Amino acid sequence: MEQNIELKPPVEVRYRKELDALLAQDTGKKPMNWKLSPKAVRTFILGSAKPLQWNGEELHIRKKYLGNDALVERCIITLAGNRGLMLVGEPGTAKTMLSELLSAAISGTSTNTIQGTAGTTEDMIKYSWNYALLLARGPVREALVPSPLYVGMEQGVLTRFEEITRTPAEIQDSLISVLSDKVLNVPELGEAGLLFAKPGFNVIGTANTRDKGVNEMSSALKRRFNFETVMPVRDVAMEKQIIVNEVRQLAGESQIDMPVDEDVAELLASTYHELREGVSSLGHRIDRPSAVMSTAEAVSVYYQTMMTAYYYGDAHMDIGCLVQNLMGAVQKENKDDLEKLRSYFQTVVRDKGGKEGGLWNSYYEARKYLK
Numbered sequence: 071m072e073q074n075i076e077l078k079p080p081v082e083v084r085y086r087k088e089l090d091a092l093l094a095q096d097t098g099k100k101p102m103n104w105k106l107s108p109k110a111v112r113t114f115i116l117g118s119a120k121p122l123q124w125n126g127e128e129l130h131i132r133k134k135y136l137g138n139d140a141l142v143e144r145c146i147i148t149l150a151g152n153r154g155l156m157l158v159g160e161p162g163t164a165k166t167m168l169s170e171l172l173s174a175a176i177s178g179t180s181t182n183t184i185q186g187t188a189g190t191t192e193d194m195i196k197y198s199w200n201y202a203l204l205l206a207r208g209p210v211r212e213a214l215v216p217s218p219l220y221v222g223m224e225q226g227v228l229t230r231f232e233e234i235t236r237t238p239a240e241i242q243d244s245l246i247s248v249l250s251d252k253v254l255n256v257p258e259l260g261e262a263g264l265l266f267a268k269p270g271f272n273v274i275g276t277a278n279t280r281d282k283g284v285n286e287m288s289s290a291l292k293r294r295f296n297f298e299t300v301m302p303v304r305d306v307a308m309e310k311q312i313i314v315n316e317v318r319q320l321a322g323e324s325q326i327d328m329p330v331d332e333d334v335a336e337l338l339a340s341t342y343h344e345l346r347e348g349v350s351s352l353g354h355r356i357d358r359p360s361a362v363m364s365t366a367e368a369v370s371v372y373y374q375t376m377m378t379a380y381y382y383g384d385a386h387m388d389i390g391c392l393v394q395n396l397m398g399a400v401q402k403e404n405k406d407d408l409e410k411l412r413s414y415f416q417t418v419v420r421d422k423g424g425k426e427g428g429l430w431n432s433y434y435e436a437r438k439y440l441k
């Protein structure tokens with residue numbers, strides 16, 4: 071087994087071939103310091119209709135974000151302008167994924183990131199000091215430890231700010247002057263302390279609407295961003311496709327040699343869709359669980375079951391195991407949600423089993439694990 075494989079390679083490593091191919095064939099107009107043109111960035115995220123010819127092979131650019139193509143276009147255009155981009159939405163709607171794809175395609179790096187937490191300080195947003203060097207040499211540039219924001223301005227690349235509303239509002243506000251004047255002052259460095267942002271710099275923030283109210287953003291800061299709301303996928307076929315694509319990718323990266331069972335993916339996609347919407351395809355009204363029924367959760371329920379089948383089982387998806395993983399995911403926030411899941415099985419799954427048989431019947435039988 072190779073030792074130098076990364077557990078989760080960054081987007082620019084994962085899709086190096088696609089990015090190289092797009093770069094080589096990119097003829098579109100480019101904002102200054104962008105690696106790819108807005109057209110090519112769009113193709114990278116939304117896929118290409120025809121495969122590209124690259125190094126003598128056909129390279130298919132897979133659609134990575136499914137749902138709202140216009141949203142992706144607006145995001146790209148925002149980043150070319152002088153306002154930041156703020157992606158807001160429910161958990162698990164691919165806000166982080168989108169911001170990584172955008173950064174990798176536009177700046178060639180997706181790892182220039184500030185992670186917002188209750189403990190994020192102004193130092194982490196602006197700069198701090200290497201105290202040994204500071205004592206030895208005084209306040210010189212070499213003694214300064216740049217933050218991802220500083221690096222973004224200095225190199226003209228995007229800075230991602232994850233979960234910005236988890237950061238106290240007064241700390242968030244240190245972004246305001248940087249976003250409006252595009253300059254950061256380091257008073258300790260004297261005259262050399264003014265850092266003017268290079269073209270290509272911008273900020274992509276993400277914020278979770280479930281966390282709203284934890285630390286609201288000030289309206290001054292809000293005005294420096296264009297907001298885009300990323301909605302959950304509302305189409306079963308699309309949700310199934312996301313599960314299939316993502317699980318395939320995860321399995322490939324973990325060398326799990328097992329095909330994705332499309333029927334099981336569809337079953338899971340229907341369950342997530344119906345519990346989220348509160349109504350079944352047969353017209354039942356369903357009590358919605360308070361837990362977030364996100365596509366990201368559906369992907370991980372499938373993948374968990376797949377790994378169990380791969381390592382302990384016969385490399386076939388076990389529906390009993392799927393139901394147990396589903397139960398874990400649904401009841402983690404509120405114990406009452408288990409009752410809602412049970413009643414979903416007693417009504418919707420039972421009726422679908424009666425109507426469609428097959429997998430839905432096995433699913434119904436597996437309700438015995440819901441305790």
Ligand SMILES: Nc1ncnc2c1ncn2[C@@H]1O[C@H](COP(=O)(O)OP(=O)(O)OP(=O)(O)O)[C@@H](O)[C@H]1O
Binds near residue numbers: 135163164277303369
């Ligand atoms: N519309 C979509 N297209 C493609 N993949 C999706 C979509 N929605 C969800 N996913 C899947 O779910 C994952 C979403 O995870 P991600 O961490 O990006 O969500 P998030 O919105 O940042 O969530 P959180 O608010 O919890 O941080 C993706 O990696 C992908 O596997």
Ligand SMILES: [Mg+2]
Binds near residue numbers: 166276
């Ligand atoms: Mg996220």
